[in-house]
Amino acid sequence: MFRSSQINAINILLLPLLLIISISIGAAAFHWSDVFSNSDTRSLLIYSRLPRSLAIILTGATLAVAGMVLQIVLRNRFLEPNMVGATQSAALGILLVSIWFPQATQLAKMSCASIVALLGMTLFLFLFRRLPPHRQMMIPLIGIIYGSIIEALVNFIGVETNTLQLLAVWFAGDFSAVLAGRYELLWLTGLMALVIYFLADRLTIAGLGQNISTSLGINYAQMMWISLITVAMITAIVVVTVGQIPFIGLVVPNIVSRLAGDRLRQNLPSVALMGANALLVCDIIGRIIDPPYEIPVSLIFGIVGTMIFLYLLFRKPTVHAT
Amino acid sequence: MFKSCWKPLALSILALSLLSACGEKNTQNSSASNTTASGAAVSGPTVSVNTARGEMNVPENPSKVVVFDMATLDDLQALKVPVTGAPKKVLVPYLQQTLETVNNTGTLFEPDMEALNALKPQLIIIAGRTAPKYDELAALAPTMDMTDSGQDLIGDGMKMLDTYGKLFKKEAEAKKLHDDIQNLLAETQQVAKGKGTGLILMVNAGKLSAFGPSSRFGWIHTQVGVPAADTNIPASPHGQSVSFEYVQKTNPDWIFVIDRTAAIGEEGKTAQAVLNNDLVRQSKAWKENHIVYLSSASYLAAGGVQQMKTDLTNIKAAFTH
Numbered sequence: 001m002f003r004s005s006q007i008n009a010i011n012i013l014l015l016p017l018l019l020i021i022s023i024s025i026g027a028a029a030f031h032w033s034d035v036f037s038n039s040d041t042r043s044l045l046i047y048s049r050l051p052r053s054l055a056i057i058l059t060g061a062t063l064a065v066a067g068m069v070l071q072i073v074l075r076n077r078f079l080e081p082n083m084v085g086a087t088q089s090a091a092l093g094i095l096l097v098s099i100w101f102p103q104a105t106q107l108a109k110m111s112c113a114s115i116v117a118l119l120g121m122t123l124f125l126f127l128f129r130r131l132p133p134h135r136q137m138m139i140p141l142i143g144i145i146y147g148s149i150i151e152a153l154v155n156f157i158g159v160e161t162n163t164l165q166l167l168a169v170w171f172a173g174d175f176s177a178v179l180a181g182r183y184e185l186l187w188l189t190g191l192m193a194l195v196i197y198f199l200a201d202r203l204t205i206a207g208l209g210q211n212i213s214t215s216l217g218i219n220y221a222q223m224m225w226i227s228l229i230t231v232a233m234i235t236a237i238v239v240v241t242v243g244q245i246p247f248i249g250l251v252v253p254n255i256v257s258r259l260a261g262d263r264l265r266q267n268l269p270s271v272a273l274m275g276a277n278a279l280l281v282c283d284i285i286g287r288i289i290d291p292p293y294e295i296p297v298s299l300i301f302g303i304v305g306t307m308i309f310l311y312l313l314f315r316k317p318t319v320h321a322t
Numbered sequence: 323m324f325k326s327c328w329k330p331l332a333l334s335i336l337a338l339s340l341l342s343a344c345g346e347k348n349t350q351n352s353s354a355s356n357t358t359a360s361g362a363a364v365s366g367p368t369v370s371v372n373t374a375r376g377e378m379n380v381p382e383n384p385s386k387v388v389v390f391d392m393a394t395l396d397d398l399q400a401l402k403v404p405v406t407g408a409p410k411k412v413l414v415p416y417l418q419q420t421l422e423t424v425n426n427t428g429t430l431f432e433p434d435m436e437a438l439n440a441l442k443p444q445l446i447i448i449a450g451r452t453a454p455k456y457d458e459l460a461a462l463a464p465t466m467d468m469t470d471s472g473q474d475l476i477g478d479g480m481k482m483l484d485t486y487g488k489l490f491k492k493e494a495e496a497k498k499l500h501d502d503i504q505n506l507l508a509e510t511q512q513v514a515k516g517k518g519t520g521l522i523l524m525v526n527a528g529k530l531s532a533f534g535p536s537s538r539f540g541w542i543h544t545q546v547g548v549p550a551a552d553t554n555i556p557a558s559p560h561g562q563s564v565s566f567e568y569v570q571k572t573n574p575d576w577i578f579v580i581d582r583t584a585a586i587g588e589e590g591k592t593a594q595a596v597l598n599n600d601l602v603r604q605s606k607a608w609k610e611n612h613i614v615y616l617s618s619a620s621y622l623a624a625g626g627v628q629q630m631k632t633d634l635t636n637i638k639a640a641f642t643h
Contacts, residue, residue: 027568028601047600048567102583102592159429162413165582168560169527176565177529179599292571293532293555293562 011273064275067249080249083143089120113236173243174296200265247305384444391449396626479625518575531561
């Protein structure tokens with residue numbers, strides 16, 4: 001068993017290293033030695049490289065945190081925004097707003113996506129409440145079916161409105177379009193992650209169920225809504241700005257909890273850091289395989305994430321430390 | 323308590339999946355029985371045509387034609403050949419008039435077999451998007467697969483035009499259109515000569531893909547003769563995902579834009595907003611205002627008469643300007 005401080009130490013060391021690699025690579029020529037002497041290099045750094053790397057860090061960190069919150073609050077290890085219909089509903093929201101108001105701003109699209117994502121997750125909760133809680137695998141399975149139904153609806157609307165090609169962009173995430181001025185919404189997800197950090201203990205108690213929460217003086221319904229809203233917003237913002245990135249919210253919290261046990265508040269920084277690092281690695285891989293072209297990061301993470309997920313599934317479950 | 327709620331849900335999912343399985347089987351049965359009933363045998367005068375599946379004999383000048391290809395529909399509209407059925411829900415503005423008069427036969431990907439049965443077409447013309455359904459359709463009526471090679475859009479487009487001229491006894495009209503496009507192509511090649519390199523970009527919801535000479539938009543390089551700014555782009559049906567930095571680095575003299583967002587906005591407007599950033603603004607193409615927007619028909623009806631004319635005219639105008 002590792003302590004979360006040890007995991008944090010490794011991740012904190014890795015992060016700046018990966019950040020430097022991430023900034024160094026890309027289609028255009030970039031040399032660190034020119035940053036102060038050459039104004040073109042400097043503007044490339046500020047306009048393209050730094051925003052992209054920051055966007056990856058924010059996305060990786062907050063998606064992992066969103067997955068962890070879902071897992072703690074709904075008490076199921078195999079949940080993430082993809083598996084409760086949040087991502088698919090967010091795409092539905094953007095699609096609808098794009099069809100009705102093509103000129104809408106990113107902020108308007110994000111708001112609409114968040115609201116629809118929230119609706120989608122609330123509907124899933126109604127389903128969830130009726131499922132036997134001890135059948136751990138049943139819930140993600142139903143979640144996958146539920147998400148697929150929404151995705152099918154989105155695709156149907158796409159076919160009917162000739163917007164199928166747009167959907168492909170939101171269902172496959174990559175950071176190739178990130179520039180200064182086109183990713184800043186992602187900072188809001190960072191804000192959401194902070195909110196979660198401050199409420200971590202209360203969310204953990206809410207995860208123990210309504211009766212225990214109430215007797216411990218926690219407003220269960222309020223905590224539930226806060227966690228749903230934060231997860232919906234994180235998901236929606238990521239889908240609007242970069243697209244869907246599967247598995248990160250599933251894999252990272254599971255790795256951390258295997259290594260350091262289930263403690264939301266203590267593990268939160270580890271989860272955020274590991275999420276950021278994992279996504280940085282995958283995006284770097286996507287950029288160096290076939291330069292100057294890019295392999296979408298969702299594809300890379302999909303492959304890596306599936307393998308880790310299968311490993312987690314087939315490994316004998318360890319006894320959870322507290 | 324939980325169980326009582328769970329069972330009906332599971333049962334209904336099971337029932338639904340069974341139902342959908344049945345549905346599939348039914349359509350298969352009906353198309354199979356039709357083979358024997360109507361038969362795909364051709365009687366009467368025939369004409370030999372070249373298709374993607376080789377030479378075949380089809381009825382000469384058939385009166386009831388169903389078309390599953392927008393380029394073909396474009397050609398037949400230009401040749402004034404009446405069409406009985408086509409997938410109606412396609413957004414190619416200049417085809418709307420023809421589409422209003424035809425019977426709906428499903429979509430390019432999912433032909434409506436019942437509607438086709440009712441229409442009893444004498445000839446079905448399909449291409450790329452409908453090609454996987456060839457066997458089902460061929461069982462119903464003589465079916466021509468006019469999928470192009472993907473390497474020589476304009477050459478294939480003209481061959482297709484000639485084929486339809488022969489098939490529908492409109493040789494004179496087809497020849498005239500053929501010559502028009504030939505001349506337009508020659509003029510475009512003339513004005514494009516020595517004007518620098520080009521890069522073909524598809525803009526889709528804020529993201530970019532690049533297309534090279536061997537792609538389906540490669541005719542700009544291979545036919546019109548604009549040298550590729552990046553000769554290494556591998557062929558891929560959806561292009562290569564690239565960043566804005568790539569555009570700055572490639573630094574083309576001309577950028578040809580396919581606006582995939584056009585379906586939900588004004589053609590070219592959204593793409594323009596996406597490209598308008600510090601990195602693309604550094605390219606020679608942007609500085610010289612050398613951005614050419616291709617028509618949405620260039621991917622929906624590639625190889626049709628009107629599409630070739632529109633895009634060649636636009637490109638020629640951009641180079642002469």
